[in-house]
Amino acid sequence: MISNFKIILIAVAVSLSSFSAELSEEASPSSFFWSVSDHALVSSAKDPAEPETPAKNVFSHQTSVGVGYENISTEVLFTNRFSQTRDPLVDQPFLLDKKSLVGDFENWEFRIGDSHQELGRGIALALFNNPAFGVDNTLEGGSLKYRDDFVEVSAFGGRVNALQAPVAINPIDTLMSSREVKIAGGALSGHFGSQVKGTAHYHLTSSQPDGKAINRKYQTLGASLEARDVLSGVDAYWESNVMDWESTNSSKPLQKKPRAYANFGSLSYSDSVFKSKLEFKDYRSFFYEFQGPPTLEEEIVLSTNNSDVTAARFLTEGRVGYEGQATLGSSFLYGQDRELKAKIYHPLAFSKWKVSSGVELEARGGYRWMPDKNNLVHGSLKSKFKTGRGEYFELEFRKQTLNQAITSPIPIHEERNAALGTYTFSESFSLGLGYEYMPTNLPEQGNHFVNGTATYKTGVIAARGFVGQTSGGTQCSSGVCRQVPPFSGAYLETSLVF
Numbered sequence: 001m002i003s004n005f006k007i008i009l010i011a012v013a014v015s016l017s018s019f020s021a022e023l024s025e026e027a028s029p030s031s032f033f034w035s036v037s038d039h040a041l042v043s044s045a046k047d048p049a050e051p052e053t054p055a056k057n058v059f060s061h062q063t064s065v066g067v068g069y070e071n072i073s074t075e076v077l078f079t080n081r082f083s084q085t086r087d088p089l090v091d092q093p094f095l096l097d098k099k100s101l102v103g104d105f106e107n108w109e110f111r112i113g114d115s116h117q118e119l120g121r122g123i124a125l126a127l128f129n130n131p132a133f134g135v136d137n138t139l140e141g142g143s144l145k146y147r148d149d150f151v152e153v154s155a156f157g158g159r160v161n162a163l164q165a166p167v168a169i170n171p172i173d174t175l176m177s178s179r180e181v182k183i184a185g186g187a188l189s190g191h192f193g194s195q196v197k198g199t200a201h202y203h204l205t206s207s208q209p210d211g212k213a214i215n216r217k218y219q220t221l222g223a224s225l226e227a228r229d230v231l232s233g234v235d236a237y238w239e240s241n242v243m244d245w246e247s248t249n250s251s252k253p254l255q256k257k258p259r260a261y262a263n264f265g266s267l268s269y270s271d272s273v274f275k276s277k278l279e280f281k282d283y284r285s286f287f288y289e290f291q292g293p294p295t296l297e298e299e300i301v302l303s304t305n306n307s308d309v310t311a312a313r314f315l316t317e318g319r320v321g322y323e324g325q326a327t328l329g330s331s332f333l334y335g336q337d338r339e340l341k342a343k344i345y346h347p348l349a350f351s352k353w354k355v356s357s358g359v360e361l362e363a364r365g366g367y368r369w370m371p372d373k374n375n376l377v378h379g380s381l382k383s384k385f386k387t388g389r390g391e392y393f394e395l396e397f398r399k400q401t402l403n404q405a406i407t408s409p410i411p412i413h414e415e416r417n418a419a420l421g422t423y424t425f426s427e428s429f430s431l432g433l434g435y436e437y438m439p440t441n442l443p444e445q446g447n448h449f450v451n452g453t454a455t456y457k458t459g460v461i462a463a464r465g466f467v468g469q470t471s472g473g474t475q476c477s478s479g480v481c482r483q484v485p486p487f488s489g490a491y492l493e494t495s496l497v498f
Contacts, residue, residue, distance in 0.1 A: 117156055181207045225238050245260065
């Protein structure tokens, strides 16, 4: 890295250490409370397609500060971002991204400013935070909730507020800078005893490009029923949603689209030895952006169709052997993707063994295919060896073979092989070495990718360093998956939480 970038790294380290020292002073006991979280990212990355060009060096920083007294609290979140080249499209000296005022009482709760909102299982609406992809969509407006032992009523309204300068290597572009999205809605829940809960919810959404008329409107009405432990070890959930929506791509009046439906259900049983779960989804023309619905897919699958698909998955696992030291399990997903007009099949098997007090093994493998469209073979093997008190070595191997457009004149074949070794010296410190081999890449893309990582956690501070290359591909975090580009360079990521 160049000298200027080293200066940035030193400055970040010094500022964080002094910040930690100032905030570690013991607060006097009272009804007053406060919180601080700080997230910083220093990156130096090359363009994999043009390795001869200089690296781009960027410093991104985000801080959240909250204070409160008894039942009232307030919080603000601000960000900064600077590039070494002083790129005006990148640099953001100061952005006040989030602000909120919250009152949380025994029966009442109000929020003014920014808040995360979710209806049901996130099918109808999900405004959430995902730091891995730099996503923090909130509703900038107000919400009010009343609750007691029998009923819960909530209402909210405002506009969608997305992060303008996310602290992430591969942020998702929400394209919110050129439009305004307004949402209003609410929910009514009733408790039928301590085990059954029924909910009805509704929201209205409008999207308006800058300087133009509204080009999309949505109305969604839904209901859900949740039952926990109605029989010993049995849980059940069902949710149904109906959405009417209109849209236009020009100055013409809004055109009504076909009515959309989204249903999801699950039935599970578990005890100390055996677990099983049946899940079902049926999404029909449910094209709505601000949602996070259950996909039923493995995280290695880039499941972009959550709008027009029907599928069911059955999963079962059980503990076997002496004192249940081994676990065997399997799942099977079957469905119909109406966008690709193809069926989905995905059997999967997995197992875990505790070989001895210091050795653990885990294997996982499956085959996903859509006839005449694509297929994916995937497998992984993990091992963990205890080497001392609080010390252990982990080794993981992964292999994937993907075939796409298999009936087209130019089919796509992609093969991925990866190995990752990590040595943990203590609860605070670990080092890792990774290697990826992609024989199907073109020579200019590279076939070998090597990287090293280091993590450090103690008290309120967590840090992660990375140097090397990755091949890109599907990356998932908390149920959100996306295709990320290759990365070549280094970064240091730190976080402080008080």
